[in-house]
Amino acid sequence: MRTLTVELGPRAYPIHIGAGLLCRPELLEPALGKGPVAVVTNTTVGPLYLPTLRETLQAMGREPVVIELPDGEQYKTLAAIEQIVDQLLAHGCDRSTTLLALGGGVVGDITGFAASVYQRGVPFVQIPTTLLAQVDSSVGGKTGVNHPRGKNMIGTFYQPRAVLIDTDTLKTLPEREYRSGIAEVIKYGLIVDQGFFNYLEDNMDALLAQEPGVLAHVIEQSCADKAWVVAKDETEGGLRAILNLGHTFGHAIEAATGYGTYLHGEAVAIGMAMAADLSRRLDLLRESEQSAIYRLIKRAGLPTAAPALPVADYLRYMRVDKKAQEGRMRFVLLTAIGEATITGDVPEAAVIEAIQSHMEGR
Amino acid sequence: MRTLTVELGPRAYPIHIGAGLLCRPELLEPALGKGPVAVVTNTTVGPLYLPTLRETLQAMGREPVVIELPDGEQYKTLAAIEQIVDQLLAHGCDRSTTLLALGGGVVGDITGFAASVYQRGVPFVQIPTTLLAQVDSSVGGKTGVNHPRGKNMIGTFYQPRAVLIDTDTLKTLPEREYRSGIAEVIKYGLIVDQGFFNYLEDNMDALLAQEPGVLAHVIEQSCADKAWVVAKDETEGGLRAILNLGHTFGHAIEAATGYGTYLHGEAVAIGMAMAADLSRRLDLLRESEQSAIYRLIKRAGLPTAAPALPVADYLRYMRVDKKAQEGRMRFVLLTAIGEATITGDVPEAAVIEAIQSHMEGR
Numbered sequence: 183m184r185t186l187t188v189e190l191g192p193r194a195y196p197i198h199i200g201a202g203l204l205c206r207p208e209l210l211e212p213a214l215g216k217g218p219v220a221v222v223t224n225t226t227v228g229p230l231y232l233p234t235l236r237e238t239l240q241a242m243g244r245e246p247v248v249i250e251l252p253d254g255e256q257y258k259t260l261a262a263i264e265q266i267v268d269q270l271l272a273h274g275c276d277r278s279t280t281l282l283a284l285g286g287g288v289v290g291d292i293t294g295f296a297a298s299v300y301q302r303g304v305p306f307v308q309i310p311t312t313l314l315a316q317v318d319s320s321v322g323g324k325t326g327v328n329h330p331r332g333k334n335m336i337g338t339f340y341q342p343r344a345v346l347i348d349t350d351t352l353k354t355l356p357e358r359e360y361r362s363g364i365a366e367v368i369k370y371g372l373i374v375d376q377g378f379f380n381y382l383e384d385n386m387d388a389l390l391a392q393e394p395g396v397l398a399h400v401i402e403q404s405c406a407d408k409a410w411v412v413a414k415d416e417t418e419g420g421l422r423a424i425l426n427l428g429h430t431f432g433h434a435i436e437a438a439t440g441y442g443t444y445l446h447g448e449a450v451a452i453g454m455a456m457a458a459d460l461s462r463r464l465d466l467l468r469e470s471e472q473s474a475i476y477r478l479i480k481r482a483g484l485p486t487a488a489p490a491l492p493v494a495d496y497l498r499y500m501r502v503d504k505k506a507q508e509g510r511m512r513f514v515l516l517t518a519i520g521e522a523t524i525t526g527d528v529p530e531a532a533v534i535e536a537i538q539s540h541m542e543g544r
Numbered sequence: 545m546r547t548l549t550v551e552l553g554p555r556a557y558p559i560h561i562g563a564g565l566l567c568r569p570e571l572l573e574p575a576l577g578k579g580p581v582a583v584v585t586n587t588t589v590g591p592l593y594l595p596t597l598r599e600t601l602q603a604m605g606r607e608p609v610v611i612e613l614p615d616g617e618q619y620k621t622l623a624a625i626e627q628i629v630d631q632l633l634a635h636g637c638d639r640s641t642t643l644l645a646l647g648g649g650v651v652g653d654i655t656g657f658a659a660s661v662y663q664r665g666v667p668f669v670q671i672p673t674t675l676l677a678q679v680d681s682s683v684g685g686k687t688g689v690n691h692p693r694g695k696n697m698i699g700t701f702y703q704p705r706a707v708l709i710d711t712d713t714l715k716t717l718p719e720r721e722y723r724s725g726i727a728e729v730i731k732y733g734l735i736v737d738q739g740f741f742n743y744l745e746d747n748m749d750a751l752l753a754q755e756p757g758v759l760a761h762v763i764e765q766s767c768a769d770k771a772w773v774v775a776k777d778e779t780e781g782g783l784r785a786i787l788n789l790g791h792t793f794g795h796a797i798e799a800a801t802g803y804g805t806y807l808h809g810e811a812v813a814i815g816m817a818m819a820a821d822l823s824r825r826l827d828l829l830r831e832s833e834q835s836a837i838y839r840l841i842k843r844a845g846l847p848t849a850a851p852a853l854p855v856a857d858y859l860r861y862m863r864v865d866k867k868a869q870e871g872r873m874r875f876v877l878l879t880a881i882g883e884a885t886i887t888g889d890v891p892e893a894a895v896i897e898a899i900q901s902h903m904e905g906r
Contacts, residue, residue: 271693331633337664
């Protein structure tokens with residue numbers, strides 16, 4: 183097992199990474215309050231891993247309240263928050279309750295948000311079961327739900343007490359979702375860690391085969407890169423926005439095609455390709471680096487071609503991006519592999535070219 | 545005009561108190577971001593004060609987005625949050641938007657909560673127009689909405705950038721609501737400020753007549769007392785809970801009779817009478833002090849008799865109080881006028897006696 187710490191002063195917390203961690207009560211114990219424990223999961227993950235987690239909790243003398251949500255991004259809404267609150271109150275869960283998020287990014291985002299607003303805030307623990315959640319959404323304290331007009335428009339910054347990453351849970355993850363998670367892994371290499379990018383070039387096949395040593399290293403390095411950025415800028419005043427590389431384009435793709443058509447990581451992969459393309463068009467990034475980025479994305483089995491939608495649709499969704507300031511789109515761009523920059527100073531013509539050059543069938 | 549500061553380090557903010565403040569752009573200016581301004585109000589307060597506020601904003605070159613909610617505690621739900629978010633997104637309001645809460649406690653609580661979760665947090669300003677909101681809910685950063693199973697069960701701790709108390713707005717406040725606000729004023733005397741309690745005994749008639757000097761002093765002293773408590777304990781780890789004197793009983797009365805039957809301050813007045821009674825039963829408070837408390841509550845035209853509901857109903861609602869810990873009710877009790885204590889160590893028999901002795905018709 184490996185343990186990292188997210189350095190956030192009084193809100194610092196550990197990330198434990200390894201196989202079989204769901205069976206380790208001593209990792210959960212320090213993160214739980216004295217009150218009730220409630221596990222939030224979904225109808226896909228619950229049947230697979232809830233029995234193990236429940237057994238571990240029961241061995242600690244804790245019988246958990248279980249709240250099972252339907253599976254899918256379309257259920258990441260305020261209605262889910264209302265449902266969780268309703269269940270917690272029905273079971274007499276008071277302010278000393280700890281919530282455990284057992285599932286992927288959607289479960290983690292919903293549960294974190296519910297924890298941040300239930301009785302004005304109760305502790306929670308992330309137990310991510312998808313690669314995407316393990317390397318990205320479970321670390322850093324962003325919580326939230328979607329609104330029909332945009333993704334993650336309602337949420338909070340709220341840190342978990344601990345993150346428990348049991349790599350065994352990836353064994354049941356569908357191949358397509360596993361590859362989707364690799365998009366965020368590649369992202370860390372692109373924005374802050376050239377050495378990690380090179381490691382991924384050398385080890386992509388082993389990563390795709392879930393070779394244990396490579397997998398553990400990749401998760402650890404991804405979490406370490408993310409934790410470093412988050413510790414420097416918890417509430418996205420500046421630097422943290424680089425974590426959104428590819429996400430402005432990616433969110434627009436997800437929203438315009440209807441959530442669920444593209445997996446989040448797939449949309450981000452396309453978005454990173456577009457961001458690299460835009461960076462090269464603005465003479466920030468060398469063509470050879472752009473090519474290396476495309477190659478690695480493709481080797482991970484991820485797309486670089488965008489759906490053929492009207493450019494106006496892309497632009498409309500991009501303008502409601504949370505990074506926008508005073509109606510102006512802002513972009514995370516690359517100045518090299520391992521170096522990102524944030525700018526609002528991008529000619530719209532270049533953005534349109536970057537979008538059009540990635541459309542399928544062109 | 546008088547100005548107080550709530551001392552919360554990087555989240556410190558001013559409270560301005562005086563007549564005609566809605567027309568003072570220089571008080572608003574420092575609290576507004578560079579982006580859009582959105583005013584949240586309701587169908588009662590909007591027609592009265594929105595024109596003045598809008599004129600002040602327009603003179604600053606700021607045309608506000610206006611979001612008008614229906615008036616009433618029954619609309620303090622997650623649906624109102626969804627409606628605000630929807631309107632903000634429809635008007636292209638980004639993360640640089642500032643929300644202004646123009647109205648009573650319900651508008652303030654809803655707007656503050658919306659501000660805390662919109663795009664993971666935007667700034668907001670409280671412009672309370674009821675006495676209750678001016679002396680209590682607008683100060684201290686508690687935000688939230690109700691759930692059918694309990695009041696304020698979904699919310700956050702989130703501080704405003706400024707509080708603007710224009711005492712002119714009280715001229716249109718219905719008499720019954722004005723008196724309801726006095727309940728929270730009396731509370732400050734009871735929990736931390738014996739001198740203020742004595743001042744209220746000497747000046748209750750002038751306060752009921754809204755004599756300007758007395759009114760301004762009462763609002764200022766109430767805000768100062770609350771700000772002092774909040775600065776010591778922002779997120780209710782301990783001391784802050786004394787602000788809930790009378791609220792455990794009061795919330796149960798409001799919930800059990802259906803929100804709106806009793807005004808919040810009326811329920812709190814009855815709750816404070818019950819808390820004083822319980823304190824005396826437990827030999828914490830002298831009978832003469834209990835009598836002085838009842839006299840002052842009655843002089844304010846507030847009730848001390850509780851609705852005749854089954855005791856089990858009271859207890860059931862009291863058990864979901866946010867102060868409850870591990871299923872155990874906790875009470876704010878008085879050891880003297882001006883001195884409060886918090887305890888979980890109260891025999892249920894005494895609680896039941898305190899409730900029964902206040903029932904109407906007994």
